[in-house]
Amino acid sequence: DQQVKQNSPSLSVQEGRISILNCDYTNSMFDYFLWYKKYPAEGPTFLISISSIKDKNEDGRFTVFLNKSAKHLSLHIVPSQPGDSAVYFCAASDSGGGADGLTFGKGTHLIIQP
Amino acid sequence: NAGVTQTPKFRILKIGQSMTLQCAQDMNHNYMYWYRQDPGMGLKLIYYSVGAGITDKGEVPNGYNVSRSTTEDFPLRLELAAPSQTSVYFCASSSTGVNSPLHFGNGTRLTVT
Numbered sequence: 001d002q003q004v005k006q007n008s009p010s011l012s013v014q015e016g017r018i019s020i021l022n023c024d025y026t027n028s029m030f031d032y033f034l035w036y037k038k039y040p041a042e043g044p045t046f047l048i049s050i051s052s053i054k055d056k057n058e059d060g061r062f063t064v065f066l067n068k069s070a071k072h073l074s075l076h077i078v079p080s081q082p083g084d085s086a087v088y089f090c091a092a093s094d095s096g097g098g099a100d101g102l103t104f105g106k107g108t109h110l111i112i113q114p
Numbered sequence: 115n116a117g118v119t120q121t122p123k124f125r126i127l128k129i130g131q132s133m134t135l136q137c138a139q140d141m142n143h144n145y146m147y148w149y150r151q152d153p154g155m156g157l158k159l160i161y162y163s164v165g166a167g168i169t170d171k172g173e174v175p176n177g178y179n180v181s182r183s184t185t186e187d188f189p190l191r192l193e194l195a196a197p198s199q200t201s202v203y204f205c206a207s208s209s210t211g212v213n214s215p216l217h218f219g220n221g222t223r224l225t226v227t
Contacts, residue, residue, distance in 0.1 A: 004156070032213045043118070043204050043218030044157070051213070089156060095213050101147045101172065101206075102216060104156035 003027045004092050006105035014113050019077040021108050023090030026071065030092040034102065035064060035075045038087045047088075048075070077110075085112045116140050120205050120219035127195040127226045135190040135222050137205030145211040146188040147172075148180065150201040151221075157204060163188055164211060195226045 005024045013019045021035075031052040036044035050057040050064045050073070057064050063076045077084055087109050091102040121136045139146065144165045149157040159172030163182040177199055179191040188207075192199060202223050206216040 009154070034215060041220070043206075043220045044216075045218070046215035049215060093213065101149075101159045101162055102157075104149075104158075106154060106156045 001026075002105075003030075004090055004103050004105040006088075006090055006108050008108050009106070010109040010111065012111045012113055013080050015082060016079045019075075019080045019084065019110055019112070021075040021077075021088050021090075021110065023073045023075075023105055024071055025073075025092050027092070027094065027103070028071070029094040029096065030103075031095050032093045033064070033066060033073050034091045034093075035062075036089040036091060036104075037084075038089060038107070044089055080110075080112045082112050082114065085110060118205055118207055118217050118219035120203075120222050122222060123220070124223045125225070127192075127224065129195060129197065129226060131195050132191070132193050133195070133224075135192075135203055135205075135224075137188045137190065137219060138186050139188075139205075139207040139217070140186065141207060141209070141217065142185060143207035143209050143217070144185065145208045146182065147206045147208075147216065148178070148188070148190045149204045149206065150174065151204060152201050160190065160203075192224075197226050200224060200226045 034049040035047040038044040066073045087107045089107045090105040118139045147162045148160040161180040163169045206218045208214045
């Protein structure tokens with residue numbers, strides 16, 4: 001039973017264009033959402049987060065949008081750069097559910113083409 | 115500025131052997147976690163700890179044990195390795211546990227044959 005779903009295993013985008021990565025969740029108790037970026041042979045690194053009290057959070061080229069009614073969030077990267085090629089994980093937590101970490105999606109492999 | 119350090123980076127075990135995956139963090143974080151990532155899958159929580167002396171099971175704890183004698187260290191023990199434990203293991207820490215990002219180590223790639 002996947003509570004966090006990333007339905008696109010891979011996504012190819014041209015350099016300079018916008019990359020949009022999508023994530024859906026089923027647990028209505030989730031109230032904090034994060035995106036992680038992972039390069040091969042490295043651990044995931046935190047990219048950006050959003051609380052359920054917001055619908056948008058921006059940090060430089062990265063913007064996360066949250067649609068609570070649709071239980072959907074997306075990560076926008078503008079403009080996409082070659083260094084953005086990585087696997088992106090969506091993660092979620094229920095702040096009232098204790099300290100038992102994050103629930104992760106399976107990841108989307110983003111490939112930025114020159 | 116080491117962050118979260120995991121050793122070893124790679125290990126091959128025979129079925130039935132035991133080993134300990136080491137994890138240390140230097141950020142004075144109370145919360146620490148062990149995840150495993152199987153190919154094409156997301157990370158799944160094995161065990162976590164909210165402070166020295168306190169540990170709790172995550173989603174997939176069977177076949178593993180942990181201890182937390184200090185704030186810095188959170189080793190993961192495999193007692194009787196099985197092929198199903200072939201995976202990449204990630205240790206992580208966070209400052210407040212909820213609503214705070216996890217800081218990950220670079221992982222240990224374990225193969226059990």
